[in-house]
Amino acid sequence: MAGAQEQGLKLLGAASGVSPYVIRAQMGLGIKGLTYDYLPEDTRCKSDLLLVSNPVHKKLPVLIHGGRPVCESLIILEYLDDAFPENGASILPVDPYRRVVARFWAAYVDSKLFPSCIGILKTGKPQQRADKVEETLSALGLLESALAECSKKGEAEAPFFGGGSLGLLDIALGSYLPWLEAIGHLAGMPPFLDAARTPKLATWAERFRAAEPVRVLLPAADKVEEYISTVLYPKWKAALTALATN
Ligand SMILES: N[C@@H](CCC(=O)N[C@@H](CS)C(=O)NCC(=O)O)C(=O)O
Structure with missing residues (x-):
């Protein structure tokens, strides 16, 4: 094209x-x-x-x-x-209200969900870690409700936050899926997205991973784990050491 x-x-x-x-x-x-x-x-x-x-x-x-x-x-x-308005599906909803809702939650995913989740690995203190786990689960709970609301399409429930096709919020949240998996695994925790706690998000995540062009772009969680272990852990350690010596 x-x-x-x-x-x-x-x-x-x-x-x-x-x-x-x-x-x-x-x-x-x-x-x-x-x-x-x-x-x-x-x-x-x-x-x-x-x-x-x-x-x-x-x-x-x-x-x-x-x-x-x-x-x-x-x-x-x-x-x-x-x-490129003529190319492919629209990434943002056409309806102005749905557009701002998608922008709101995409910003929330970046400013709250991911910092809380990665924060689990950044601290060695048990209470701080427990707080970050709680914050992550609470953010996912809110996104579970947002999914129910955003994907309402007439009477039926649409498959994605964006409705019938992938939209801004699907991409914003979905790009973190391998990271949520890797962080949970490195922290020795059960998966963040499970059918009992966040059933809609769990089903959405499966659908998202299988969708085009996601399928070929999303990295495997173990690749992210390796990146965290070999690049981020040493970086965080160096930052802490610099802080302690200044
Ligand atoms: N808010 C930015 C975040 C971008 C970001 O953190 N990019 C990383 C990707 S690896 C980066 O460039 N890191 C290098 C650095 O922080 O120096 C976005 O959504 O594009």
């Missing part, structure tokens, strides 16, 4: 292949049927192109369209909808 408009689409992504944010952008590009050049970055040694394209946060992903950079994964998804 290549067209003149998509000329020069480049995605600055992570070489690790496990970044939920980069995967979001890839899912959006897949939904829109767009072809692009993938430029893998080593986050320990950022390229000049990344630093010039995202001088504020210096983070991935960055979508470059016709030489102009678009930063932040959720903003990239919105941009793809606006820039």
Whole structure:
């Protein structure tokens, strides 16, 4: 489905292949049927192109369209909808109220769910860890109710947060699925999403993993576990040591 408009689409992504944010952008590009050049970055040694394209946060992903950079994964998804309205399904709902609801929960997933969940591994203190587990489960409980509400489509329940097809919130939350699995496993806990506590989310997660273009983009949980063990644990340890010595 290549067209003149998509000329020069480049995605600055992570070489690790496990970044939920980069995967979001890839899912959006897949939904829109767009072809692009993938430029893998080593986050320990950022390229000049990344630093010039995202001088504020210096983070991935960055979508470059016709030489102009678009930063932040959720903003990239919105941009793809606006820039390529004729391509594939719409990522954001068309209805203005449903759009803001999707944006609200996508922001909640980033600002509350994921920080709580990764926080479980960042602390060695049992009480702090228990608090983070509680916060994660409570956030998932709220998302379970949000799914029931968002996926209402007439009388029947639609399969995704976005209704009949994957939308912004599906991608925002779904990109973290391998991370939730990996964090739960590393913390020695039962899975966060289970049929008894969050039945709708558990069924949604199965559907999400099987959907195109998710199937080929979502990394296996053990790859994320390896990344946490070999890259993040040492990084957190170094940060704690630096804090203690300053
Ligand atoms: N809010 C950003 C988060 C992006 C983010 O954290 N990207 C990671 C991907 S690995 C990154 O670039 N990390 C490198 C760094 O923090 O220096 C988004 O949604 O795009």
